[in-house]
Amino acid sequence: MSVAVKRAEKTIAVSEIFGPTIQGEGALIGKPTVFVRTGGCDYRCQRCDTLYAVLPEYKGDWKPMSATEIFAEIQRLSKQTPILVTLSGGNPAMQPLEALIDLGHEAGYTFTIETQGSIAQPWFAKLDYLTLSPKAPGMGNPWPTNWERLDRCLQYARQGEKQPAICLKIVIFDEVDYAYAKELAARYPEVPLYLQVGNHTPPHVSNTIDTAGLLERLDWLIQRVTEDRWYTVTVLPQLHVLLWGNKRGV
Amino acid sequence: MSVAVKRAEKTIAVSEIFGPTIQGEGALIGKPTVFVRTGGCDYRCQRCDTLYAVLPEYKGDWKPMSATEIFAEIQRLSKQTPILVTLSGGNPAMQPLEALIDLGHEAGYTFTIETQGSIAQPWFAKLDYLTLSPKAPGMGNPWPTNWERLDRCLQYARQGEKQPAICLKIVIFDEVDYAYAKELAARYPEVPLYLQVGNHTPPHVSNTIDTAGLLERLDWLIQRVTEDRWYTVTVLPQLHVLLWGNKRGV
Ligand code: SF4
Ligand code: SF4
Numbered sequence: 286m287s288v289a290v291k292r293a294e295k296t297i298a299v300s301e302i303f304g305p306t307i308q309g310e311g312a313l314i315g316k317p318t319v320f321v322r323t324g325g326c327d328y329r330c331q332r333c334d335t336l337y338a339v340l341p342e343y344k345g346d347w348k349p350m351s352a353t354e355i356f357a358e359i360q361r362l363s364k365q366t367p368i369l370v371t372l373s374g375g376n377p378a379m380q381p382l383e384a385l386i387d388l389g390h391e392a393g394y395t396f397t398i399e400t401q402g403s404i405a406q407p408w409f410a411k412l413d414y415l416t417l418s419p420k421a422p423g424m425g426n427p428w429p430t431n432w433e434r435l436d437r438c439l440q441y442a443r444q445g446e447k448q449p450a451i452c453l454k455i456v457i458f459d460e461v462d463y464a465y466a467k468e469l470a471a472r473y474p475e476v477p478l479y480l481q482v483g484n485h486t487p488p489h490v491s492n493t494i495d496t497a498g499l500l501e502r503l504d505w506l507i508q509r510v511t512e513d514r515w516y517t518v519t520v521l522p523q524l525h526v527l528l529w530g531n532k533r534g535v
Numbered sequence: 536m537s538v539a540v541k542r543a544e545k546t547i548a549v550s551e552i553f554g555p556t557i558q559g560e561g562a563l564i565g566k567p568t569v570f571v572r573t574g575g576c577d578y579r580c581q582r583c584d585t586l587y588a589v590l591p592e593y594k595g596d597w598k599p600m601s602a603t604e605i606f607a608e609i610q611r612l613s614k615q616t617p618i619l620v621t622l623s624g625g626n627p628a629m630q631p632l633e634a635l636i637d638l639g640h641e642a643g644y645t646f647t648i649e650t651q652g653s654i655a656q657p658w659f660a661k662l663d664y665l666t667l668s669p670k671a672p673g674m675g676n677p678w679p680t681n682w683e684r685l686d687r688c689l690q691y692a693r694q695g696e697k698q699p700a701i702c703l704k705i706v707i708f709d710e711v712d713y714a715y716a717k718e719l720a721a722r723y724p725e726v727p728l729y730l731q732v733g734n735h736t737p738p739h740v741s742n743t744i745d746t747a748g749l750l751e752r753l754d755w756l757i758q759r760v761t762e763d764r765w766y767t768v769t770v771l772p773q774l775h776v777l778l779w780g781n782k783r784g785v
Contacts, residue, residue: 305761307770314564315729315769317761368766479565500778511555511567516618519565520557527777528750 295381296349298324300338301533302358305368309525311416311479312452313397318369319359321385323347326375327403331425332458334487337533338375352384359394367393369413376400378438383408399454402430405437410445416454416479421465423458423483432472439473454479457506470518479519482506484526494530545631546599548574550588551783552608555618559775561666561729562702563647568619569609571635573597576625577653581675582708584737587783588625602634609644617643619663626650628688633658649704652680655687660695666704666729671715673708673733682722689723704729707756720768729769732756734776744780 304319324347326339337343350358359370370389372382378400386396386408397414409415417438420426442449453476455466462483470478482503486495503522510520554569574597576589587593600608609620620639622632628650636646636658647664659665667688670676692699703726705716712733720728732753736745753772760770 305766307757307761315771317766317768317770363766364764366764366766504778507557511557514614514616516555516567516613516616518567520567521565522774524772528754 295384296351297355297380297382297385298344298347299350299355300324300335300343300347300375302355302362304362307524308369308371308397309528310481310521310523311399311454312450312477312519313369313371313414314521314524316369318371318397319362320371320373321355321359321377323372323374323377323380323382325379327379328376328401328420328426328428330420332423332456332483332485332487334484335373335375336489352382352388355385356388356392359389360392363394367395369395369397372396372398374400376404378404378406378409382406383411386411400438401426402435402438405434405441407441407444409438409442409449410447412442412449413447415442415449415451417451418454418456419469421455421457421462423462424456439476452477452479454481456481456483458483458485458502463506463509466518467515470515477519478517479521480506480510482522484523488533494526496527499526545634546601547605547630547632547635548597549600549605550574550585550593550597550625552605552612554612557774558619558621558647559778560731560771560773561649561704562700562727562769563619563621563664564771564774566619568621568647569612570621570623571605571609571627573622573624573627573630573632575629577629578626578651578670578676578678580670582673582706582733582735582737584734585623585625586739602632602638605635606638606642609639610642613644617645619645619647622646622648624650626654628654628656628659632656633661636661650688651676652685652688655684655691657691657694659688659692659699660697662692662699663697665692665699665701667701668704668706669719671705671707671712673712674706689726702727702729704731706731706733708733708735708752713756713759716768717765720765727769728767729771730756730760732772734773738783742780744776746777749776
């Protein structure tokens with residue numbers, strides 16, 4: 286049995302695979318993509334908007350799938366046409382995703398991952414894009430950022446030939462989060478930083494979205510950044526929240 | 536008198552200079568920027584959202600300014616801190632903007648222009664970013680696209696050392712516009728293309744914005760693109776319209 290086949294047989298915990306839709310946030314905003322959401326997370330953020338891919342009580346909903354099975358589903362959804370695949374979670378860095386990336390690349394697909402930066406994987410170097418989104422205090426994650434681990438994520442991503450496009454993304458609710466983002470920018474001045482207005486009404490808090498409130502805080506964040514003469518940052522909302530609220534699978 | 540000073544003395548028709556705010560659309564969405572809106576346009580689009588920078592009856596509101604004067608105002612607004620400057624209109628390609636770009640570059644500022652591609656200027660090669668947004672039929676521009684002129688815009692932009700990042704942007708209202716965008720993609724397969732949902736309630740039609748209608752059409756456009764397996768395109772709304780409606784100077 287070849288090494289490739291062995292790798293493909295490791296199973297990945299999958300919460301959902303859906304799309305194509307557009308990426309609603311960050312550096313790839315507006316790009317058509319298929320999402321692979323893995324199950325399981327080493328964090329417990331109070332404002333998490335995907336608790337169904339985090340908490341153990343949902344484990345029964347997660348399907349153990351091989352890379353081959355996942356890629357077959359991606360191909361079916363994308364009608365065999367290469368597309369950007371977004372690896373999300375939960376924390377997708379907990380899963381053995383290298384074989385999936387290899388399989389997809391062979392067929393012309395590209396890969397981006399979104400992870401909080403608490404677990405570094407050597408296969409980050411194979412990605413086309415890497416978004417690290419460490420959690421500011423406002424997300425309600427009980428653990429402070431482990432900077433060594435975040436450093437290691439960057440190191441691993443940069444150690445190959447490919448050099449994925451790396452960016453940092455911080456969800457902002459208030460001034461405390463803003464100060465955290467500034468600290469991050471000072472630590473990693475060479476990495477493009479995206480600020481995102483947080484959703485204060487995630488699914489487990491409310492069925493509906495406070496669109497006016499979201500836009501108001503986006504307005505605040507834009508003013509905050511420009512008053513500060515912080516012109517190297519990018520400020521974005523979550524398009525999918527504005528478009529589809531808390532609906533899943535879109 | 537040096538050549539540089541002579542150039543700086545040509546006057547530019549300015550409708551407004553404002554910011555910093557964020558770029559609300561296209562490839563630079565979310566980036567802090569100062570806008571310089573020039574007065575005058577060779578087109579007459581029925582759905583134009585900046586008629587005050589197009590129609591001759593507003594000429595009295597446009598201020599003739601030198602590059603030095605404009606750059607002084609940009610520096611004041613940005614508090615002497617380098618920022619992205621967005622040259623917009625009207626059609627900014629009608630104006631002698633080379634000296635302004637030179638002045639700004641010396642101080643670390645970067646420049647992007649947004650023009651419909653009907654007038655090519657040699658100084659396009661000096662820009663950091665160039666957005667060409669030829670008008671699809673839905674904009675209600677009475678003249679068909681002059682492809683030769685659009686080609687020339689690309690040629691001029693590519694002839695220097697700098698190689699600005701070039702993209703195409705099409706405002707989409709309906710199926711006819713969508714077909715136009717597809718034609719454009721076929722003509723320029725190497726240029727990143729952005730599709731933008733058109734504002735069907737521009738200032739001269741309505742004081743308020745039909746946000747629900749805009750989001751509905753964004754949803755339609757995303758479905759249209761993904762059903763078509765058109766995965767190389769980017770689909771975006773106009774953030775500033777969602778945020779601030781038809782308000783000027785934000
Ligand atoms: S890190 Fe992300 S997925 Fe995990 S609990 Fe926090 S918000 Fe949810
Ligand atoms: S080209 Fe642009 S500025 Fe000129 S009339 Fe058309 S929409 Fe307005």
